[in-house]
Amino acid sequence: MARVTFDNVVKKYGDTTVVKGLDLELPDGAFTVLVGPSGCGKTTTLRMIAGLEPVTSGSIRIGDKDVTKLEPKDRDIAMVFQNYALYPHLTVRENLAFPLRAIRVNRAEALKRADAVAETMGLTTLLERKPKDLSGGQQQRVAIGRAIIREPSVFLFDEPLSNLDAKLRVEMRTELLQLQRRLGITSLFVTHDQEEAMTLSDFIVVMRDGEIAQQGKPKDVYDKPNSTFVAAFVGSPKMxxxxxxxxxxxxxxxxxxxxxxxxxxxxxxxxxxxxxxxxxxxxxxxxxxxxxxxxxxxxxxxxxxxxxxxxxxxxxxxxxxxxxxxxxxxxxxxxxxxxxxxxxxxxxxxx
Amino acid sequence: MNRFKLIDASRIVLLVFAVAAVALPLVWVALASFKTPADLNQPGIVWFTPTMSNWTEVLSSDIFVSVGRSVLVATVTVAIAVVVGSMGAYSIARFSTGGSLSRFGILAAQVLPPAVLVFPFLSVAYMLRLNGTLVPIIFSHLSFVVPVVTWFLIGFFAAVPKEIEEQARVDGFGRFDTFRLVVLPQVLPGIGAAAIFGFTLSWNDMFYGLILSPSNSTILPVAIAGFNTFRGVELGPMAVAILIAIIPVVIASFFVQKRLVQGISGGAVKG
Missing domain, CATH: 2.40.50.100 (RNA polymerase II/Efflux pump adaptor protein, barrel-sandwich hybrid domain)
Incomplete structure (x- = not known):
């Protein structure tokens, strides 16, 4: 449980600046959605929190801890990737228990907790399966289950719903929201889908060309878009x-x-x-x-x-x-x- | 329609020739192992009375000591090559270590004739007083097995999705644990194939073994060559020894043939 603070964070790839001096605070325990067209720097921002992309300048804090230079493993975060990134050689149970191995929870205890998470995620009957034998929706559940098992201080979601079919996407959206409400863990969700952003977020951040175009409560952003870009981007059909x-x-x-x-x-x-x-x-x-x-x-x-x-x-x-x-x-x-x-x-x- | 039949027919003819080219010498060696020296001197002979004398002679000789040495050399070589090669291949596949040149440059040493390397090996072995042991042979074999195993594995490592590594790092693992617990299991089939491939390379080498090992520690290929004596070539016993050397390789190749193609094309094509 922690807020995440960006202090003038810049990310450059060679000569291209992808994120231009980002100042942002993700409220503690809230579900923040980062939304913007592709190439706006939203995924890079997420990956910088995870520690998968080095920060060019500026600093990132999780809670009171400066994590700018820390390895991902030392940041106490969990992430769900767009393609779920399940470990192909492990069963569902082992996949769920895997993060516990990193913090040296003994095997019996880890498997017990995996079973408990499987139950909340409705995966109990699939525990012995390998990821390749699961449907997209089931893989998604495993990925989310694996993220919650360690109860990290921050959840990161990188467009996790975009590989699901429309009906499942709406179902998972609701489920994800209920889960986050129950656990109360600070979450950042990246998407290019403004509808997803509006429905999921407590707090919405619209990005454009590496900068924040507008941030605030979804209703405020919808009611008072501060530029034609946000006005056209948020809301469907568009303004x-x-x-x-x-x-x-x-x-x-x-x-x-x-x-x-x-x-x-x-x-x-x-x-x-x-x-x-x-x-x-x-x-x-x-x-x-x-x-x-x-x-x-x-x-x-x-x-x-x-x-x-x-x-x-x-x-x-x-x-x-x-x-x-x-x-x-x-x-x-x-x-x-x-x-x-x-x-x-x-x-x-x-x- | 007829054209396709013609192509099919020519394919079959080609295959028959290919199989014959590979199989006939093997069959000849297998038959030779059951022939008496007199029968062996008449190459055209079709019917002969098989004899077990070559087999009993070779099997009661110390050929199996040489087999043991070859197994030891190949096993140690492969064990080292797999450890070093998998880390090297991962590094090249994931971080483009050494630039684009290393991917193929790694095989450049294969172009050198072994004769260039063998005398340095020999003199170093003398200086370290390791001559007469199997150690210099193992090192000489590493000089060609490590690059081949590394090159072979690059494609397998490149095929491991980056996300599962990132996932493991986010899940709380350091770089090495990620490599060991998440990446390696994905490439195990490739490593198995590379190991068998490397084993046969070491197993088949005669040149280094001949120069670097004196007569009291001959490895199998050198022992086979030993049947070429001052009294002439003892073809019968030699055929038996050749079969002993070939059979494990044939069996191994049978198991890895599919991965072999994957490794070779994967290493070459995957960008």
Whole structure:
């Protein structure tokens, strides 16, 4: 149980700087998710905590201990890799017990604890199998079981769910969250999937090009993205972003679309609107008109593309309000009052 | 259709020739071991009365002392070569030790004729007063068995996923324990094959054995050559001794043939 602190951590590979002066604190006992597009330095950051990548400059502390120069074995961490990295020559039981061997727990005791972990992970019937005889989901459970057996101070997860099929991924997500809640061990989870990040995290860190784009509670990041990058990255389907200029109560997009908005100071800005805040009305009074394009029905709601004055807007429509929303239909477009996000045209930062 | 049949037929013909080229001399040696000297002087003879005299002569001689020495030399050589070679191969596979040259450069010494090395070995052995023992032979064999075993194992080590090593390090093990407990078990089949391969290399060497071991500590290939006496070649007993030398190698090759291809191609192709 410990917080993890990054103090101006830099990582370079030759001339390329992958992580640019990271200052970050993972709250004690919380589930932190590090999310970002591929190549943003998130996995490198995780591996630096693990001690698998040397730090170019800066320092990393786990609790009060400076671990910057320590070997992985001296950091009291556990990690789950994307491909699970089970030891192929050992059975499930031996795989689970393996980390205990490093701390010289006697064999009988280690196997007993392995059996106990196997029970919590639902692996009891598979104890004698070798990893190659397990399904992806079972391998995943073994990898997680092996990580929890030693009760380390920090858990590290490197995209552990991305090799599972969609249904299993959602199941494991829930299970992982329950497990973390029960054990209360500080966890860092790396993913490129923003949905996974939103659902799992107590604390979310969005990374871009080796820097933190935004960090905070998932709801805060979702409600108040501090840049167009975060706005577009977090949330699915992604936020509508339009360049244009504001005049009293009206927004005129460069493409020609005009929308009624809550009054803001005049000038050129980027308007961001979440798809759930786009309201479509069949035959409504709104002056902004558009034509329905593709409709993706999800069940309780549908993702609707609206073509309006050369602009393609994404809207989310509740199933109960789908009447008249068919491909080719003409609709009035308005945005929920107070739901607009404004960004600077030059910097892309939130205004 | 006919073309394929033709290719199949030519394949079979080729295989028959290949098998004949390898097997006929062996068959001839096997038959020779049951022939009297008189029969041996008529190479064209097909029917002969088999005799056990060659076998009884050789089996009652001290040939098995030479076999024992050869086994000892090969075993010690292989034991050292496997320990040194597996660590070297791991280092080259994982850390590109010595740059890209070491992967193949390691075999460069094989190009040298043994004659270049044998006299240094001999004079060092004299200086250390190890002449007349098996020690210089073991060292001379190490000079070619270690590089071959190392080269052979590189591909096997390169095939071990890096993640399981990282996993072991995160699970609390140091570098050497990771190597010993996690990496080595993955390459055991390769090490077994390399050991047998190295064993046959040492077992078959005659040149170093001939020069470095005086008559009182002959190894098997030298003992076989010993049937070439001043009275002429004693073909019958020699055939028996050859069979004694060949049979273990044939059996060993049978067990490692699959790994042999994997080791040789793995070492060459894996980047």
């Amino acid at each position: 509508n972003l339009m360049d244009g200029s504001f005049t009293a109560g009206k927004f005129a997009a460069d493409s020609g679309l005009t929308l009624a908005v809550t009054s803001v100071s005049a000038g050129k800005k980027i308007l961001g609107v979440r798809p759930d805040d786009v309201i479509l009305e069949v035959g409504g009074k709104s002056a902004s008109r558009g034509r329905i394009g593709v409709i993706e029905l999800l069940g309780p709601r549908a993702i609707v593309q609206v073509e309006a004055a050369g602009h393609s807007l994404t809207a989310v429509v509740e199933a109960s309000r789908m009447e008249g929303i068919v491909e080719g239909a003409e609709v009035g477009i308005s945005i929920r009052s107070g739901s607009q996000h404004l960004f600077d045209v030059e910097t892309g930062l939130r205004i």
